[in-house]
Amino acid sequence: xxxxxxxxxxxxxxxCTIVPISRTVGANRxxxxxxxxxxxxxxxxxxxxxxxxxxxxxxxxxxxxxxxIEGQTVFGD
Amino acid sequence: xxxxxxxxxxxxxxxxxIGGEDRAHTEPLSRDGAVGxxxxxxxxxxxxxxxxxxIICGDNYFNEHMGQxxxxxLSLIKGYEPEVVLAGPAFNAGRYGVACGAVCEAVTxxxxxxxxxxxxxxxxxxxxxxxLVYIVETGGSALxxxxxxxxxxGLAVKLAKGEPLGSPAEEGYxxxxxxKNIFASERGAARAVAMLLRKLEGEPYTTEYPMPAFDRVxxxxxxxxxxxxxxxLVTSGGIVxxxxxxxxxxxxxxxxxxxxxxxxxxxxxxxxxxxHGGDDPTYANEDPHRVLPLDVVRDLEREGxxxxxxxxxxxxxxxGTSVANARxxxxxxxxxxxxxxxxxxxxxxT
Numbered sequence: 001x002x003x004x005x006x007x008x009x010x011x012x013x014x015x016c017t018i019v020p021i022s023r024t025v026g027a028n029r030x031x032x033x034x035x036x037x038x039x040x041x042x043x044x045x046x047x048x049x050x051x052x053x054x055x056x057x058x059x060x061x062x063x064x065x066x067x068x069i070e071g072q073t074v075f076g077d
Numbered sequence: 078x079x080x081x082x083x084x085x086x087x088x089x090x091x092x093x094x095i096g097g098e099d100r101a102h103t104e105p106l107s108r109d110g111a112v113g114x115x116x117x118x119x120x121x122x123x124x125x126x127x128x129x130x131x132i133i134c135g136d137n138y139f140n141e142h143m144g145q146x147x148x149x150x151l152s153l154i155k156g157y158e159p160e161v162v163l164a165g166p167a168f169n170a171g172r173y174g175v176a177c178g179a180v181c182e183a184v185t186x187x188x189x190x191x192x193x194x195x196x197x198x199x200x201x202x203x204x205x206x207x208x209l210v211y212i213v214e215t216g217g218s219a220l221x222x223x224x225x226x227x228x229x230x231g232l233a234v235k236l237a238k239g240e241p242l243g244s245p246a247e248e249g250y251x252x253x254x255x256x257k258n259i260f261a262s263e264r265g266a267a268r269a270v271a272m273l274l275r276k277l278e279g280e281p282y283t284t285e286y287p288m289p290a291f292d293r294v295x296x297x298x299x300x301x302x303x304x305x306x307x308x309x310l311v312t313s314g315g316i317v318x319x320x321x322x323x324x325x326x327x328x329x330x331x332x333x334x335x336x337x338x339x340x341x342x343x344x345x346x347x348x349x350x351x352x353h354g355g356d357d358p359t360y361a362n363e364d365p366h367r368v369l370p371l372d373v374v375r376d377l378e379r380e381g382x383x384x385x386x387x388x389x390x391x392x393x394x395x396x397g398t399s400v401a402n403a404r405x406x407x408x409x410x411x412x413x414x415x416x417x418x419x420x421x422x423x424x425x426x427t
Contacts (some may be wrong), residue, residue: 001313001395002424003294004407008415011297016426018140021171021201027424028296036101036137036172038360039314039425041367054366055373058423062308062383065421066299073296 002027013061013075015039023072029064030074031057081127082237085157086115087150087164087180089173093133098357101172103135105149107156114222118163121230126237130157132180136172137356139179146176147183154180159190161237166195166225167202169217169397171355174202181210191236193250195225199400203251211236212251217329217397252287302384306420309387311410313395313403314361314368314427315353316344325394327354333393333406335413338386343372355396356427368425387419395426 002014003026014027017039022030033039040054064075090096090103092113111119111128119128132153139146154162162184164177174196181192186209195213196203203212211232215225228249235242245252261268268285275282300306317325323334341348344365351361351368361368369390378386391410395403414422 001311001393001403001407001410003292004404005311005411005414005422005424006297007294008408008411009297010411010414010419010422011300012422012424014424014426018172018175020143020175020205022426024201024204026293028294033425035141036427037098037356037358038367039427040370041360041364043360043363043367047364050364051366051373054370055376058370058373058377061423062303062377065423066303068299069296071296 011065013064015057015061019074023074026072028069028072029061029067030072031061031064032074032076033057082125082161082234083129083157083159084118084122084126084161084163084233084237085154085159086111086118086128086131087154087162087177088113088115088131088133089139089167089170089176090133090135091173092165093131095133095135101135101137101357103133104138105132105134105146105153107132107153114166114226115163117222117226118230121226122234125234126161126230128163129159130154134176136170136176139176140172143179147179150180151183151187154184155188161233162190162192163229163233164192164194166213166215166222166229167197167200168195168215168219168221168225169197169200171201171397174200175205176202178202178206178210178212182206185210191233193229193233193236195229198251207251208254211253213249214251246283256286300421304381305384307385307387307418308374308383309414309419309422310369310371310374310390310425311422312369312390312392312425313398314392314425315351315394315396316349316361316365316369316390316392317352319348319350321350321352325352325392327352327394328396328398330394330396330398331402333391333410335389335391335410337388338371338390339388341371342375344369351427352392353394353396353427355394361427368427370423370425374423387414387417 167173
């Protein structure tokens with residue numbers, strides 16, 4: 001889906017845990033997430049900490065969307 | 078006493094009889110002898126091969142700690158001193174396919190032992206590992222276990238004995254892109270003309286050199302003014318309004334949903350849930366933001382960091398969903414997003 005939306009002319013950032021699969025399907029901007037069943041959260045944290053963590057991931061995703069890239073890029077730490 | 082070929086079998090937590098999604102975090106462990114589908118393999122092998130051990134790892138643990146898990150599994154495998162390693166088959170299970178491919182690749186490279194796995198053609202593990210390992214082509218579900226086990230077992234015996242292999246089509250594995258010189262009964266020119274004639278007649282023919290298909294999309298330029306941009310949320314993690322009004326299937330989805338979020342500031346267990354059946358839904362049902370980050374995107378919108386959140390989000394279930402369906406959903410979604418001037422998409426996947 002990431003690839004097809006990008007093909008239509010809209011940059012996509014893929015937030016997901018299994019980065020190798022994201023590479024295989026052809027996403028260009030990839031942000032590694034927390035865990036498979038909860039990519040944008042962590043049930044081990046308090047609600048506030050969890051939201052802070054989620055905000056950091058979304059901010060990283062937005063930075064990825066503002067970054068010029070040549071090919072597939074993983075935006076790690 | 079006759080000597081039997083020693084084999085080790087890799088399974089996930091489900092086929093390894095440890096448990097379901099609730100045990101997907103199981104760390105690598107071993108069991109002596111055959112387990113689950115290994116019993117069928119053992120029956121097919123008869124006295125020629127003995128499955129001396131079974132190595133098991135949870136799908137989430139493997140995919141979230143790929144390096145560590147691979148190292149731990151390798152040392153467990155090594156302990157059994159196998160001559161061949163089997164993994165799966167994984168059918169269309171994505172996480173399991175990635176694990177099977179990675180285990181076989183590591184076994185082949187690090188231990189110098191042949192390895193065989195089995196997967197459905199669309200398993201993401203196929204594109205990742207087909208050039209590196211032997212992947213027998215299987216059906217999409219465990220209904221194909223019998224056929225898969227027969228083909229995998231046959232290939233494993235040949236590899237363990239160092240017997241020459243036939244073409245991928247003859248042996249039942251997915252072509253690895255390796256070219257091999259063979260003696261043909263006819264010259265190349267005669268074979269090419271015969272192929273061309275069949276093509277002209279509309280009859281089936283098999284090319285001797287398939288062209289590689291690279292389907293990559295060049296990255297779009299970045300967003301220039303985020304503070305003025307309209308951003309849309311899309312997820313393959315199955316977040317839907319409570320009750321799943323569009324009846325999106327928990328696996329092999331044939332549809333997606335478009336949901337109005339104008340004026341909605343956050344999601345709750347009362348308002349939304351996940352339709353995804355491929356992983357433990359507990360966490361997403363407790364707090365749907367763990368998959369669809371509406372709360373923080375609304376905050377960022379209010380703070381002016383982004384211009385505007387598109388008033389709808391799109392969701393489907395990416396669990397065994399065919400590539401053809403996913404492509405079709407994305408084309409329709411992209412058409413609407415382009416029409417409505419959306420400048421960027423955050424796509425979240427479980």
